[in-house]
Amino acid sequence: MNAPVPAGVPILRLGNVLVTGLLDELDDKTARAFTDELTERIATEGPAGVLIDISRLEIIDSFVARTLSELTTTARLLGARVVVAGMRPPVAITLVELGLALEGVETALTAERGMQALGWYHGSQPPERGTR
């Protein structure tokens, strides 16, 4: 297996969570490289969770939806929980009309809430008081 080509989006490690995101202009090659790299990192580092920020995505078509679904399933099979965070409201509306509900993909309104869901808390603030 060749070393994965860096996909342009850094994958950061914060404790037992990997934090990353998707860029708006996801093409086939980039999506594959990103999936490979993330899978590799999950396998070698064994994080409990993965946060994928998608607040940059202006649209999610069936191709991007499939990429997200597959990433989530692969991560789960390797023992990591994925939270997809930051979907824009128009994107959510369009996805539903498109007939895609991203079944099985856990989501959060913001990256901060996603991190909370994965066990991270901001300072000493109670999580439910956190501002958006």
Added chain:
Amino acid sequence: MKMTDEVVAPRRSRPAPRTAPDPVGPSNGVPGVPFDTPAVHEVRTEEDLLVVRHAVRAATLECGFSLIDQTRVVTAASELARNTYIHGGGGTMALERLNRHGRSGLLLVARDEGPGIVDVEQALEDGYTTGAGLGHGLGGARRLMHEFRIHTEPGVGTTVSAIRWTER
């Protein structure tokens, strides 16, 4: 004493030069420039898919679509362009701005000379796929647009036309 107006005036009367050459078509990302003739974009590479997306986004802005409608149209265009690229073996996407009873609309025409669709009804069903998608592309694109027409002939090619109109 000389008037400096002479220097300024002719410059004003001359048409403003285009600051940048337009790489794909008259509609591409130039705000305020209407396109009455359809802008035709090639759909033959992955990069073309992104170029088409940008062009459609720019066109929806010119048409005055709301943000949600922009997202609907760009998403539908992305599905159609990807179908053209993957199933049709490449083709074109034409964008045309329409006007009907004071409402503006955007017509997308995705055309390929691929194998054609054998069973159109089946292709429009959710979950039906022959490729790498989720099988919601064609049916989903139809739901995102107001008017939707498929013309296909096995061995000749497929043309999908779709329109969305702005709200009042």
